Amino acid sequence: MSTPKTEVPAVSADVLARIKAVVGDAGYSEDPARVDPKLTEWRGKWKGHTPLLVMPKSTEEVAAVVKICFEAGVAITPQGGNTGLVGGQIPFGEILLSLERMKAVRDVAPTDDTMVLETGLSLLDAQQIAEKAGRYFPLSLAAEGTATVGGVISTNAGGTAVLRYGVTRDLVSGLEVVLPNGEIFHGLKRLRKDNTGYDLKQLFIGAEGTLGIITAASLKLFPIMNSRATAIVAFETAQKAIDLLVRAKQETGGQVEAFELMGRYGLSLVLKHIPDTREPLEGEYPWFALIAGASGDPDGAQAAMERVLGAAFEEELIVDGVIAQNETQAAEFWRLREDHSAAEKAEGAAWKHDVSVPLSRMADYIEEGDMAVQAFLPGARLVAFGHVGDGNVHFNVIVPEGMDAAEFNALRDEGAKVVHDLVHKYEGSISAEHGLGRMKTQEALQYKDPVAVEAMRAVRLALDPKRIMNPHVLF
Amino acid sequence: MSTPKTEVPAVSADVLARIKAVVGDAGYSEDPARVDPKLTEWRGKWKGHTPLLVMPKSTEEVAAVVKICFEAGVAITPQGGNTGLVGGQIPFGEILLSLERMKAVRDVAPTDDTMVLETGLSLLDAQQIAEKAGRYFPLSLAAEGTATVGGVISTNAGGTAVLRYGVTRDLVSGLEVVLPNGEIFHGLKRLRKDNTGYDLKQLFIGAEGTLGIITAASLKLFPIMNSRATAIVAFETAQKAIDLLVRAKQETGGQVEAFELMGRYGLSLVLKHIPDTREPLEGEYPWFALIAGASGDPDGAQAAMERVLGAAFEEELIVDGVIAQNETQAAEFWRLREDHSAAEKAEGAAWKHDVSVPLSRMADYIEEGDMAVQAFLPGARLVAFGHVGDGNVHFNVIVPEGMDAAEFNALRDEGAKVVHDLVHKYEGSISAEHGLGRMKTQEALQYKDPVAVEAMRAVRLALDPKRIMNPHVLF
Numbered sequence: 004m005s006t007p008k009t010e011v012p013a014v015s016a017d018v019l020a021r022i023k024a025v026v027g028d029a030g031y032s033e034d035p036a037r038v039d040p041k042l043t044e045w046r047g048k049w050k051g052h053t054p055l056l057v058m059p060k061s062t063e064e065v066a067a068v069v070k071i072c073f074e075a076g077v078a079i080t081p082q083g084g085n086t087g088l089v090g091g092q093i094p095f096g097e098i099l100l101s102l103e104r105m106k107a108v109r110d111v112a113p114t115d116d117t118m119v120l121e122t123g124l125s126l127l128d129a130q131q132i133a134e135k136a137g138r139y140f141p142l143s144l145a146a147e148g149t150a151t152v153g154g155v156i157s158t159n160a161g162g163t164a165v166l167r168y169g170v171t172r173d174l175v176s177g178l179e180v181v182l183p184n185g186e187i188f189h190g191l192k193r194l195r196k197d198n199t200g201y202d203l204k205q206l207f208i209g210a211e212g213t214l215g216i217i218t219a220a221s222l223k224l225f226p227i228m229n230s231r232a233t234a235i236v237a238f239e240t241a242q243k244a245i246d247l248l249v250r251a252k253q254e255t256g257g258q259v260e261a262f263e264l265m266g267r268y269g270l271s272l273v274l275k276h277i278p279d280t281r282e283p284l285e286g287e288y289p290w291f292a293l294i295a296g297a298s299g300d301p302d303g304a305q306a307a308m309e310r311v312l313g314a315a316f317e318e319e320l321i322v323d324g325v326i327a328q329n330e331t332q333a334a335e336f337w338r339l340r341e342d343h344s345a346a347e348k349a350e351g352a353a354w355k356h357d358v359s360v361p362l363s364r365m366a367d368y369i370e371e372g373d374m375a376v377q378a379f380l381p382g383a384r385l386v387a388f389g390h391v392g393d394g395n396v397h398f399n400v401i402v403p404e405g406m407d408a409a410e411f412n413a414l415r416d417e418g419a420k421v422v423h424d425l426v427h428k429y430e431g432s433i434s435a436e437h438g439l440g441r442m443k444t445q446e447a448l449q450y451k452d453p454v455a456v457e458a459m460r461a462v463r464l465a466l467d468p469k470r471i472m473n474p475h476v477l478f
Numbered sequence: 479m480s481t482p483k484t485e486v487p488a489v490s491a492d493v494l495a496r497i498k499a500v501v502g503d504a505g506y507s508e509d510p511a512r513v514d515p516k517l518t519e520w521r522g523k524w525k526g527h528t529p530l531l532v533m534p535k536s537t538e539e540v541a542a543v544v545k546i547c548f549e550a551g552v553a554i555t556p557q558g559g560n561t562g563l564v565g566g567q568i569p570f571g572e573i574l575l576s577l578e579r580m581k582a583v584r585d586v587a588p589t590d591d592t593m594v595l596e597t598g599l600s601l602l603d604a605q606q607i608a609e610k611a612g613r614y615f616p617l618s619l620a621a622e623g624t625a626t627v628g629g630v631i632s633t634n635a636g637g638t639a640v641l642r643y644g645v646t647r648d649l650v651s652g653l654e655v656v657l658p659n660g661e662i663f664h665g666l667k668r669l670r671k672d673n674t675g676y677d678l679k680q681l682f683i684g685a686e687g688t689l690g691i692i693t694a695a696s697l698k699l700f701p702i703m704n705s706r707a708t709a710i711v712a713f714e715t716a717q718k719a720i721d722l723l724v725r726a727k728q729e730t731g732g733q734v735e736a737f738e739l740m741g742r743y744g745l746s747l748v749l750k751h752i753p754d755t756r757e758p759l760e761g762e763y764p765w766f767a768l769i770a771g772a773s774g775d776p777d778g779a780q781a782a783m784e785r786v787l788g789a790a791f792e793e794e795l796i797v798d799g800v801i802a803q804n805e806t807q808a809a810e811f812w813r814l815r816e817d818h819s820a821a822e823k824a825e826g827a828a829w830k831h832d833v834s835v836p837l838s839r840m841a842d843y844i845e846e847g848d849m850a851v852q853a854f855l856p857g858a859r860l861v862a863f864g865h866v867g868d869g870n871v872h873f874n875v876i877v878p879e880g881m882d883a884a885e886f887n888a889l890r891d892e893g894a895k896v897v898h899d900l901v902h903k904y905e906g907s908i909s910a911e912h913g914l915g916r917m918k919t920q921e922a923l924q925y926k927d928p929v930a931v932e933a934m935r936a937v938r939l940a941l942d943p944k945r946i947m948n949p950h951v952l953f
Contacts, residue, residue, distance in 0.1 A: 112836065112838055113724075114720070114724055114836075114837055114838035115836045115837050115838050115869070116727075116837075117836075137728070158673065159673050159677075161671055165670065165671065169648075169670075170670070170671060172677065173644075173648065182929065182933065186929045186932075187929060188927065188929050188930055188933060189927045189929065189930070190927065190930060192905065192907070193836050193905075194834050194835075194836065194869055194905075194906065194907055194910075195640065195644075195645070195834070195868045195869055195870070196636055196640065196645060196834045196865075196868050196869065196870045196907065196910040196911050197834060197907035197909070197910065198633065198634050198684055198907070198909045198910065198911055198912065198913045198914070199907055199908065199909050199913075199914055199918075199922050199925075199926060200684075200914065200922070200926065200930070200931070200934050200952055200953060201681055201684065201685055201689075201934050201937060201938075201952075202634075202647065202680055202681075202683070202684055203930055203933055203934065203937075205677055205680030205681070206676055206677075206680070206681070206937075208677070209673055209675075209676065209677055210676055214676075225732060226727055226728045226729075226730075226731050226732050227728070228731045229729075229731060245589070249588075249589055252591075252701055253612070253701045253702070254701075254704075254774065255701075255774040255775075256701050256703045256704060256772065256773055256774020256775070256778075257700060257701050257774065258774055297731065298731055298775075299729065299730040299731020299732060299733055299782065300730075300731070300773075300775065300778060300781070300782060303731075303775060303778065306775070307774065307775060359669050359670070359671045359672060360669075361587065361589075361590045361592075361668050361669065362589055362590050362591075363587055363589035363590050390671075393670045393671050394590070394669055394670055394671065395670075395671045430667065430668075430669075431669065432667070432669055432671065432672035432673070432674055433674065434672070434673045434674050435669075435671040435672065435673065436671050436673055437673065438673045438674075439673070439674055439675065443674075447674050447675070450674075451674060451675065452663065452664045452665065454657065454661045454662060454663050454664065455663055455664070455665060455675070455678055456675070457661075458657065458663060458678055458941060459675050459676050459678065461940040461941060462676060462678075462681075462937055462940055462941070463676075464940065465936040465937055465939065465940035466933060466936060466937070477675055477676075478675060
């Protein structure tokens with residue numbers, strides 16, 4: 004369990020009393036049974052503390068709470084579903100402001116392809132609200148039942164459909180934000196085009212709660228596709244998988260929704276540890292991809308998948324493949340991919356790295372990365388898998404067989420440096436989709452353009468002169 | 479011709495000499511034959527003046543020039559192709575910094591679907607570089623032969639393919655920017671996913687040159703579509719056109735690339751003033767739409783267009799329509815749309831408004847807007863047309879027959895207020911795609927959220943404490 008190097012000053016009883024008066028009895032809690040789960044990172048990596056859990060029920064209440072804190076110089080950590088992976092949502096002395104009571108659906112406008120939601124709603128809620136309106140909201144990730152709209156915006160989450168629909172940033176058309184001084188930024192426009200000054204909402208997306216509290220969002224909706232196809236395909240090399248991805252995008256005009264790479268070793272762990280899983284193809288191939296495509300044409304997706312895979316097989320780009328015959332089989336394919344995390348966990352301690360590199364360099368990166376990790380820690384087992392279609396790979400290293408987990412974990416930071424130095428060399432990112440939080444902020448300083456860091460600090464200071472918003476997260 | 483209310487202080491001879499020393503003889507000009515065209519807005523709306531035209535040939539030269547200006551507190555106006563419509567590119571005493579010598583193609587990476595271009599290249603150059611690499615760069619607008627990459631990014635230009643591909647912001651994956659203090663922000667990553675702090679590049683997109691000088695950009699590339707279809711369709715009402723658009727998006731899974739609305743009166747002006755044009759359908763209908771679709775499937779676009787229009791005709795959503803049989807005919811359809819500006823000009827003086835409203839309110843907006851303009855100036859002739867698929871309409875008002883142009887133009891600002899007040903009531907934007915520039919900045923203050931304006935000013939001050947970058951543009 005990590006402990007932060009930095010703590011914030013204690014909060015006066017007067018400030019706490021004023022905050023309580025604003026939100027009323029239902030709007031705060033000091034009951035450990037209620038508060039503790041929000042202080043504990045879900046994998047047990049961080050356990051924080053807070054003088055008060057505040058749960059405002061409206062934007063005006065959020066604004067009033069923030070204004071009190073701003074005037075008193077009291078720090079705040081906003082929290083959504085507490086599913087973050089880098090500790091950005093855990094307070095260490097900050098007021099903990101949860102959006103859990105802000106769940107109003109403010110507007111659903113299918114003609115405009117937008118919906119305006121308060122940010123305490125879960126991502127699953129958002130998907131279902133869209134579906135009820137005859138539309139598709141494409142952001143999807145493992146934690147979607149718990150992760151909130153505010154949380155995924157604040158971390159600019161990725162997920163499984165980035166290849167076609169983009170990251171969260173690409174799905175937001177407007178925001179309402181309580182700024183660090185307690186004023187309300189009214190930016191909930193549902194316009195596709197508005198060129199009247201800086202696009203401020205972009206600052207808050209991915210700001211990990213450091214520039215304000217997002218209270219509502221206007222989200223983009225998309226057509227529900229009329230056909231879908233899912234396949235698992237085998238390759239001799241990772242590069243051939245990438246070559247197929249490039250071809251598939253071209254030959255279908257961008258109909259590929261997901262392209263998830265899996266290596267032999269990761270798959271073998273899934274087959275070993277997860278009940279009711281089986282080898283998806285007859286041979287034991289070194290690389291696999293799960294490919295999902297969708298089309299507006301009623302039979303388009305299946306036809307396109309057959310067309311692309313047929314040509315790839317002819318040209319020996321792929322060695323085998325199977326297209327799911329029904330939704331059950333498609334779900335089985337997806338489970339092989341999604342069970343990677345559980346299988347890794349069952350196998351033993353692991354260092355996880357959420358990195359991205361340009362697609363053209365991905366195969367080289369994986370190969371050189373494997374060698375670098377081996378050189379650093381012989382016997383370490385690499386599981387590389389994930390959203391390779393976005394240039395994003397979960398590059399995870401499992402403890403060598405027989406090595407003590409504590410000894411392995413003690414090497415974690417050095418190991419991360421090996422992996423991240425190489426990412427930097429390949430012009431990649433050390434956090435593709437999880438953010439920096441408390442975990443990676445200091446480390447990121449080694450790799451970021453110092454001019455960019457300076458500019459970020461200047462912008463932050465301009466909007467939050469007392470640095471009260473999530474002060475130990477980001478630069 | 480407008481004259482600005484504000485001038486910047488004179489620039490000392492010493493500063494000019496130091497700038498000249500940095501860029502060398504080829505890097506500046508005081509020759510009126512060379513400088514004057516850059517001081518004159520292309521429609522003659524503004525004629526500016528400058529102590530020096532500077533044309534650096536590298537990012538380092540741009541940085542050195544900006545650093546000199548920063549230290550001396552000397553203002554700069556950056557300029558691309560000088561095709562802007564709101565006067566943001568015309569200096570009134572500022573140093574005029576042209577990117578015309580920065581035309582290097584730094585990188586083309588089709589596997590990564592990106593290209594890195596210096597920003598003095600034209601938009602047409604960008605399209606052609608993409609095409610040579612077997613990819614599609616979708617940004618397209620009338621001035622593309624002259625408009626530069628830097629200019630379209632600085633104004634977050636829209637164009638004809640926004641419906642499917644988004645505005646310029648959606649097409650940029652990285653930027654290199656010389657900041658107001660002369661430091662270089664190195665943000666040219668070609669990653670789809672990178673969550674390591676604020677996405678600073680978003681600030682510079684659409685900033686109209688007020689936060690720095692964009693010297694290079696990493697742009698996203700897309701697959702070349704395998705089939706295309708173009709149609710002209712007639713409707714009884716504007717609302718029915720919007721209903722068809724909504725259906726077409728759903729039923730094709732988002733394959734619609736352009737949906738351009740045209741009214742009877744605008745079309746009649748095209749037929750009257752532009753040679754070799756003819757009524758596209760047999761009847762003289764009140765509303766038309768030009769619809770373009772594209773698909774990755776070799777026969778997909780035509781089939782989808784036939785499917786959607788067939789069903790719409792059955793349900794009496796459309797009254798007539800024709801699908802182009804070949805590219806020549808498709809080009810003819812597009813000319814009817816593109817000649818609207820020339821036809822308006824031939825008819826007489828006009829007030830132009832580039833506005834957007836939510837799609838669901840577009841038809842009501844056009845109707846109420848027409849009535850409001852009539853009430854303000856009886857006999858005024860409304861030409862409403864444009865990218866209605868993006869909620870964007872060019873809402874132009876032509877001088878009443880027989881009225882003196884000068885008298886009409888004297889009412890321009892009052893007329894704009896009538897149009898823009900209504901846009902504001904409809905939760906729209908008074909500048910959908912052209913920006914604010916010198917023309918609309920003051921006016922926009924009436925409609926913008928004051929908290930947003932304050933935040934923009936704070937961010938600007940943080941990055942440009944001496945306000946040297948395009949000081950009289952934006953807030």
